[in-house]
Amino acid sequence: MLLIILLFLPLVFALFTYLSGDRYAKYVALAGGAATFVACILFKRPFMQGGLNPITYAHAWITNPAISFSLSLDGLSFMLVALTTFLVPLIIFTTYRKEIDNAKSFFSLVLLMEFGLLGVFLASDGFLFYVFWELALIPIYFIALLWGENQDAAFRQRAIFKFFVYTLAGSLFMLLGFIYLYQHVGSFSISALYGSALSDNEQSILFWAFFLAFAIKIPVFPFHTWQPDTYKESPSAGTMLLAGIMLKMGIYGLLRWLLPIAPHGVALWTPLVLVFAVIGVIYGSVIAIKQDDLKKLLAYSSFAHVGLITAGVFTLTREGFQGAAVQMFAHGFNVVGLFFAAEIILQRTGTLSISQLGGIRNVAPKFAACFILVVLASVALPTTNAFIGEFLLLYGVYEYNTWLAAIAGLTIILGAVYMLRMYQLVMLGETNSLTASFEDLNWKEMLVFVFITIAIFEFGLAPKMMMNMMQPSLDLILNYSLR
Amino acid sequence: MNTLIYTSALGLLCMLAEMANLRKLILPIAVLGLCVIFGFNVADWGKNAGFYHNMVVIDNYSVAFSGLLLLLGIFITLLAGNFYKNEESKISDYLAIIIFTLSGALALVSFGNMAMFFLGIEVLSISLYILAGSKKKELRSNEAGMKYFLMGSFASGILLFGIALIYGETGSFDLGQIAAYTAAVHPSVLFTLGVGMILVGMLFKVSAAPFHFWAPDVYEGSPTLTTAFMATVAKIAAFAAFYRLFSSCFIVSIPSYAWVLSAVAVLTIIIGNFTALNQDSFKRMLAFSGISHAGYLLLGILSLYGNTANAVFFYSVAYGISSIAAFSIAIVVAQNTGSEKIEAFNGLGKKKPMLAAALTIAMLSMAGIPPFAGFFGKYFIFSEAIRNGHLGLTIVAVINSIVGVYYYMKVVLAMYTKDSNEPVIKLKPAYSLVIAVCVALILLLGIFPSLLSNLL
Numbered sequence: 001m002l003l004i005i006l007l008f009l010p011l012v013f014a015l016f017t018y019l020s021g022d023r024y025a026k027y028v029a030l031a032g033g034a035a036t037f038v039a040c041i042l043f044k045r046p047f048m049q050g051g052l053n054p055i056t057y058a059h060a061w062i063t064n065p066a067i068s069f070s071l072s073l074d075g076l077s078f079m080l081v082a083l084t085t086f087l088v089p090l091i092i093f094t095t096y097r098k099e100i101d102n103a104k105s106f107f108s109l110v111l112l113m114e115f116g117l118l119g120v121f122l123a124s125d126g127f128l129f130y131v132f133w134e135l136a137l138i139p140i141y142f143i144a145l146l147w148g149e150n151q152d153a154a155f156r157q158r159a160i161f162k163f164f165v166y167t168l169a170g171s172l173f174m175l176l177g178f179i180y181l182y183q184h185v186g187s188f189s190i191s192a193l194y195g196s197a198l199s200d201n202e203q204s205i206l207f208w209a210f211f212l213a214f215a216i217k218i219p220v221f222p223f224h225t226w227q228p229d230t231y232k233e234s235p236s237a238g239t240m241l242l243a244g245i246m247l248k249m250g251i252y253g254l255l256r257w258l259l260p261i262a263p264h265g266v267a268l269w270t271p272l273v274l275v276f277a278v279i280g281v282i283y284g285s286v287i288a289i290k291q292d293d294l295k296k297l298l299a300y301s302s303f304a305h306v307g308l309i310t311a312g313v314f315t316l317t318r319e320g321f322q323g324a325a326v327q328m329f330a331h332g333f334n335v336v337g338l339f340f341a342a343e344i345i346l347q348r349t350g351t352l353s354i355s356q357l358g359g360i361r362n363v364a365p366k367f368a369a370c371f372i373l374v375v376l377a378s379v380a381l382p383t384t385n386a387f388i389g390e391f392l393l394l395y396g397v398y399e400y401n402t403w404l405a406a407i408a409g410l411t412i413i414l415g416a417v418y419m420l421r422m423y424q425l426v427m428l429g430e431t432n433s434l435t436a437s438f439e440d441l442n443w444k445e446m447l448v449f450v451f452i453t454i455a456i457f458e459f460g461l462a463p464k465m466m467m468n469m470m471q472p473s474l475d476l477i478l479n480y481s482l483r
Numbered sequence: 484m485n486t487l488i489y490t491s492a493l494g495l496l497c498m499l500a501e502m503a504n505l506r507k508l509i510l511p512i513a514v515l516g517l518c519v520i521f522g523f524n525v526a527d528w529g530k531n532a533g534f535y536h537n538m539v540v541i542d543n544y545s546v547a548f549s550g551l552l553l554l555l556g557i558f559i560t561l562l563a564g565n566f567y568k569n570e571e572s573k574i575s576d577y578l579a580i581i582i583f584t585l586s587g588a589l590a591l592v593s594f595g596n597m598a599m600f601f602l603g604i605e606v607l608s609i610s611l612y613i614l615a616g617s618k619k620k621e622l623r624s625n626e627a628g629m630k631y632f633l634m635g636s637f638a639s640g641i642l643l644f645g646i647a648l649i650y651g652e653t654g655s656f657d658l659g660q661i662a663a664y665t666a667a668v669h670p671s672v673l674f675t676l677g678v679g680m681i682l683v684g685m686l687f688k689v690s691a692a693p694f695h696f697w698a699p700d701v702y703e704g705s706p707t708l709t710t711a712f713m714a715t716v717a718k719i720a721a722f723a724a725f726y727r728l729f730s731s732c733f734i735v736s737i738p739s740y741a742w743v744l745s746a747v748a749v750l751t752i753i754i755g756n757f758t759a760l761n762q763d764s765f766k767r768m769l770a771f772s773g774i775s776h777a778g779y780l781l782l783g784i785l786s787l788y789g790n791t792a793n794a795v796f797f798y799s800v801a802y803g804i805s806s807i808a809a810f811s812i813a814i815v816v817a818q819n820t821g822s823e824k825i826e827a828f829n830g831l832g833k834k835k836p837m838l839a840a841a842l843t844i845a846m847l848s849m850a851g852i853p854p855f856a857g858f859f860g861k862y863f864i865f866s867e868a869i870r871n872g873h874l875g876l877t878i879v880a881v882i883n884s885i886v887g888v889y890y891y892m893k894v895v896l897a898m899y900t901k902d903s904n905e906p907v908i909k910l911k912p913a914y915s916l917v918i919a920v921c922v923a924l925i926l927l928l929g930i931f932p933s934l935l936s937n938l939l
Contacts, residue, residue, distance in 0.1 A: 062933045065866065131853045138852065146899055157900055161892065168852070169885045176881055179866045180874075 002042070003057045003071050006081070007118050009036045010088075014111035022103045026096065029107035033089030036114065040078075040085040047075045047469045054473075056124065065127075067188055072124035076325065076473035079466065080121040080252055083332045084245050086455075088114045091240045094340050094448055097347070106147055113139035113241060120249050126178045126188040129257065133171055133213075133249065137164070140241060144234035149346075159229035166226045170216035177209030181261070193261050194480055200264045207265030210258040211273070217250030218306050220273070221280030231299035236343035239295065243302050244336040248328050251306070254313050255324070260480030266314070273314045274400070278408050280307030285414035289421065294342045294352040297422055301378065301415065302335055308411055311404075312393035316481055320396025321474045322467060327389025329466065330377070330459060334386060337374035337452040341367075344445065345426070349434045354422060359431030364440040368427050370449035375423050377456040379416045385459040484534045484541055486524045486549050487589045493520070494582035501575040509575050510564045513582065514557060521553045533595055537657055540595030544792060547938050548592035548723040551800055555715050556585040558807045558921070559708065561913045566708045566814060577617070584610035584712065588720035592727065597646045597656040600724060604642065604688065608635045611717060614709040615701055627704030634687070634697040642684030648677030662732040670735055678736040681728070682743070688721040689777045692750040699758075702770035707817060710766055711810035714773045719799045722780050726795055730787045737788060744785045749879050751778030756886045763824050765813050768890055769806070772849065775887065776802050779880060783864050786871035792939040794863035800935060801848060801860035801928060808845040808921035811914055812838060819908045828894055829903035838910065839898045841922045846891040848925045851884050856928035863936065 013032025020028045043055065054077075058070035073081065092110060100106050116139065119132030145160045182188055185196045198206070216223045231239050259266055284304030291297035309327050312320040344367065345360070346352050361368035377384035380391075390412065398405035431438075441449070459466055493516040500509045524546060533540045559581060567574050587606030594600040612635065616628020650656060652674040653664040665674075683694070690698040702710045729737065737744075755775030762768040776798075783795040813823070815838070820827040832839040848857035861884060868877045928935060 062931075062936070064933070064937050134853045134858075138847070142899070145896075153900065157896060161889075161896070164892065165885060165888055168888055169882075172881045172885060175862070176865070176869075176877065179862070179869050182866065183870055 001057065002039075003055060003073060003122065006036065006039045006043070007071065007115070007122060009039055010111040010114040010118065014108040014115065017111060018104050018108040020104065025104040025107045026092070026100075029111055030089055030092050032111055033085070033092050033114070036118075037082075037085040037089060040081050043073060043078060043081075047078050048465070054124075061128075065182055065188070066186075067127045068125055069128060070125045070189065071122040072190070073122060074473045075469040075471070076252075076255065076477075077121045079325065079329055079470055080248060081118060083248070083329055084114060084117050084121065087240070087244050087332060087336055090336065090448060090451060091237050091244070093444070094240070094343065095237050096444055100147065102146075106143065109139040109143050110237065110241070113143070117245055117249065121252060124190045126181065126190065126193060126257070128188075129253075130171070130175055130178055133174070133253075134168075136246065136249065137167055137171075140238060140246060143238040143241070144230060147235040147238065148233045149235055155229075156233040159226075159233045163226040163230040166223075167216055170213035170223075173209045174213035177206050177213075180206065180209070190256075193257075196261065198262070198264075200268065203262040203265030204268055205265075206262045207258065207269055210253070210262070211269070214250040214253040214258060215310075217253070218247050218310060219250075219303065220310050221276050221283060221307060224280065224284075224303055227303055228296050228299040231302070232293060232295045236339055236346075240336045240339050243299075243339065244332045247302075247306055248332065251309055251313065251324060251328050254310070255321070255474075255477055259313070259316070260477050263481050263483045266316075266481065270314050270316070274311055274397075274404060277307045277311035277314065278397075278404055280304065281311070281408055281411045282414070285411055285418060288418040289414065291418075292354050294345065294354055294422065294426070295339070297354070297418065298335070298338050298342060301418060302331070304411060304415065305331055305378075308390065308393050308397075308408060311408060312396045315396040315400040316478070317396045317399050318475075318478060319392045319399065321478055322471075323389050323392030323394075323396055325470045325474060326459075326463060326467065327386065327393055330385035330389050330456075333452050333455040334374060334378045337370075337449065337456075338378060340445075340448060340452075341371045341374060344441075348438050351434065354425045356432075357426045357435055358429040359427075360435050360438050361427045362431045363435065363438045366441045366446065367438075370441065370446070370453070371427060372423060373453055373456065374449075375419050377460070379419045380412060383460045384456050385463070387460060388463045484527075484532070484539055484593075486520055486527065486553070487539060487586060487593060489516075489520045489523060490553075490582060490586040490589055493517070494579050494586060497575050497579035497582060506571065506575060509578060510560070513560050513578050517553055517557045517560060517582075517585075521550065521557070524549050524553060537595040537659060538599045539590070539593050540658075541593060543939055544723075544727065545593035547796055548719070548799070549589050551796070551803060552585060552588045552592065552716055552720060555719070555803050555807060556581070556588075558811075558917045559712050559716070561917050562708055562711075562811055562814065565911045565913055566706070577614075580610045580613055581712065584614070585716065588716050591720040591724040594724070594727070595658055597649070597658070597661075600728065601639075601643065601646060603720075603724065604639065607717060607720060608639065608688075611635075611709070611713055614712065615705040617709065618706055621704075623704035624706065625704075627701045630697055630704075631701045638684045638687035638694070641680050641687070645677045645680030645682075645684060648673050648680065652677065658728075658731045665732060665735045675736055675739055678733050679740065681733075682740060685721065685725045685728075686747060689718060689725060689780075690774055691747050691777050691781060692754040692774065693747075695751065695754065695774050695777075698774060699767055699770045702773070703764060703767045703823075707766060707810060707814045707823070710770070711807060711814075714769065714810070715803045715806050718773065718777065719803055722777070722784075722795065722799060726784055726787060726792065729784060730790075730792070734788055737785075741785065744781060745873070745876055748778050748781035748785060748876060751775065751781060752880055752883045753778075756883045756890075759890045760886065762890070763826075765825050765827070765894065766823050768825070768894075769809060769813075772887065772890070773806070775883065776849075778883075779861065779864055782868045782873065782876060782880060785876070786867050786873060789867060789871040791864075791867040791871075793936055794860075794867045796939055797863050797928075797932070797936050798860035801856035801925070804921045804924045804928075805845045805848040805855075805857055808841060808918055808925065809849070811917050811921075812842045812845070815908060815910060815914055820905050825894055825897050826901075826903075827905075828897045829901040830898070830905070831908075832899040833902070834905075834907050835910070838908070838918070841918050842898065843895050844922050844925055846894055848929070850888045850891040852888070854926075854929040856925045856932070858929060859932040859936065
């Protein structure tokens with residue numbers, strides 16, 4: 001029953017937010033986000049002790065086809081729910097300074113999206129998963145479309161529309177996959193689907209039906225073409241939602257639904273996916289080096305990072321799984337920090353063009369310190385959270401194939417190249433007319449960075465707790481995936 | 484049985500009211516009357532009975548579809564009051580024709596005999612010919628009426644030829660006896676040919692490709708309310724009749740025509756969707772999208788040997804209420820801006836947020852996005868098609884639903900991202916009521932589809 005409250009809190013607060021009017025919407029939304037985070041923390045205890053039993057809730061929903069409203073919270077889901085419920089209020093908080101048109105709609109859409117995201121991470125019925133998966137898409141579509149800041153509205157509409165159609169296309173194939181499974185298994189419940197015995201050929205078809213949906217969402221090369229423009233054109237809060245949380249839906253989907261349900265299909269296509277993923281890592285990094293637009297650079301870097309996460313998942317090794325889980329958690333915080341820094345720069349200088357910036361450190365030392373911390377976390381410096389993840393991921397890939405690991409390992413070098421080059425051009429050097437009046441961080445902005453820095457070092461120095469929480473669920477998934 | 488008789492009587496009453504000078508009362512009487520008939524219809528639930536030597540057969544299938552058609556009829560009647568406000572002297576004529584059309588539609592879902600089936604088709608069609616051409620001084624409306632009449636009577640002729648051939652083979656118009664014949668005797672060439680002609684006639688009536696060419700012009704030229712009527716009541720009734728006819732006595736011939744039906748379904752979906760992409764006119768876009776919806780429904784007919792009545796019914800409900808919501812908003816917008824183009828919706832999101840939200844929900848429902856009714860409609864149809872072995876067709880249909888998203892969202896984009904200087908729109912209470920009820924139903928059925936999905 002508590003699970004239901006956790007899931008529906010954002011929805012209830014979305015309604016309150018809408019009713020509270022433009023003036024108070026921000027505060028109500030923030031309170032809603034915070035309340036959901038508190039509700040989430042209440043579930044922490046059993047997972048801290050490494051408990052294997054998920055907390056579940058089930059209620060009959062639709063009789064024919066048999067679909068139940070069943071939720072399940074295990075260690076893996078808990079980490080993602082915690083990530084979501086932590087980041088959403090933080091993202092709401094980052095907008096405190098902006099005057100947002102029609103704020104009540106904006107913030108209720110953010111909370112509505114949180115509702116969809118929580119549903120995706122909690123659902124233990126395939127159909128329910130699909131419904132929440134789509135539900136999370138509609139709010140972000142409107143957020144990106146209506147509150148994007150770029151001047152060229154026609155371009156923005158095209159970019160966002162491409163994103164919408166692309167992801168919807170992927171998910172419709174997933175729906176076909178679920179229908180196909182239902183015809184063969186007679187149930188949508190995750191346990192029945194895990195126990196399904198399908199022929200290799202059927203699993204191969206299923207693999208593509210699901211993989212398309214997840215690969216587009218993550219995005220994996222070559223399904224990524226919607227991503228850079230969408231990240232750039234969305235308002236910063238939207239980009240943070242997309243990169244920080246939404247793409248985890250895809251990785252979570254791979255782990256929770258694709259690998260255990262169609263292990264033979266996965267085994268068949270693993271080499272291809274790994275090659276795609278590694279190409280994505282290199283390709284994203286190389287393009288990131290050439291970018292002049294800060295948000296686009298971050299978009300490509302995020303694309304490169306998730307390529308490595310995908311590779312880790314598909315190695316089907318314990319380390320690969322651990323790395324993927326740790327890294328998707330870490331990536332959530334780091335990417336939000338990076339896009340927040342970009343937002344601050346955009347607000348104060350009015351540009352994101354790296355070549356026009358420079359010397360910000362001279363006028364804003366606090367900002368420079370915070371920014372470098374996030375940049376270093378993102379290039380996986382030891383003691384930061386991303387280091388653990390990236391190390392485990394590369395170890396996993398190494399176990400699968402040495403050469404592949406060698407190529408994927410270039411990400412560390414390339415990542416350092418584009419991130420530090422960006423930092424150097426933006427923050428160091430001579431102060432110019434654009435950056436001369438750069439105002440340093442105020443306490444509210446500091447607070448956001450403090451939260452993110454705590455996350456970076458807490459999970460970088462003591463990853464054990466988080467890994468213990470997820471380990472039972474990951475082992476279970478690994479067992480099913482190696483059937 | 485009561486449903487059909489009372490509806491016809493209500494139509495007559497509307498005509499008589501003109502003589503008794505009760506013009507002001509006629510609209511409330513019609514709406515109330517239809518509501519009462521809806522109640523009688525619900526009371527027939529669970530009965531299985533034939534009347535007049537099985538001319539009319541009442542079963543759950545007919546009751547369910549009658550209920551849907553009556554509901555849509557009530558919506559249309561409510562909208563009619565304001566729509567014809569400039570022609571107050573003729574309101575009783577219009578209402579009478581609308582209700583006669585409805586009685587034809589009701590006959591189409593409850594026939595037990597070919598004669599009754601043909602009668603239903605003709606009552607429905609002839610009334611619609613008049614409604615399509617009812618704007619006497621508008622060239623487009625005249626064209627629509629004429630085109631619809633010529634094409635429609637041609638189709639009726641082919642249909643009648645088919646019925647004659649069936650009669651020649653089986654010696655009966657009665658569906659039960661035809662079914663008995665097909666069970667006893669291997670169907671002859673003439674029988675199969677007859678079924679083929681009926682098939683062509685029906686494909687014509689439901690505007691499936693390649694027999695769809697009349698639909699866009701007729702839909703665009705007719706007064707918008709008539710378009711709404713044709714797109715919902717007429718199309719759903721024709722589909723219900725199509726399903727009833729083929730599932731009750733022509734099931735043996737389905738294999739002979741399976742490839743034709745498959746090809747027609749694919750063609751209909753593709754042509755409908757891809758032509759809708761480039762339309763500027765909202766009505767024309769809905770006309771083409773209606774063609775593609777007919778294609779999805781054909782998937783249900785194609786797999787009817789697996790008893791897909793539930794899926795077809797649910798899809799019809801979802802399509803019907805979403806279309807009524809979309810058309811009523813289109814009428815409101817067109818009355819205010821004088822334009823039926825998609826640009827007319829510009830800036831609606833700022834001026835009338837609730838109306839824009841309602842249209843967004845209707846569009847998302849038609850595009851088949853959860854958690855709206857249209858999603859489950861598509862879901863049920865697709866899963867029946869897969870269950871009956873049409874995986875390839877379903878994949879084509881799925882790809883096309885993605886194309887569908889594109890043009891449905893075009894309207895949403897226009898509402899939210901573009902501005903216009905048109906004055907603020909005034910909304911009549913009848914329209915608010917219809918739109919609110921439709922949106923509530925779309926949400927209700929999207930969240931609790933079980934309410935209707937196991938009815939039949």
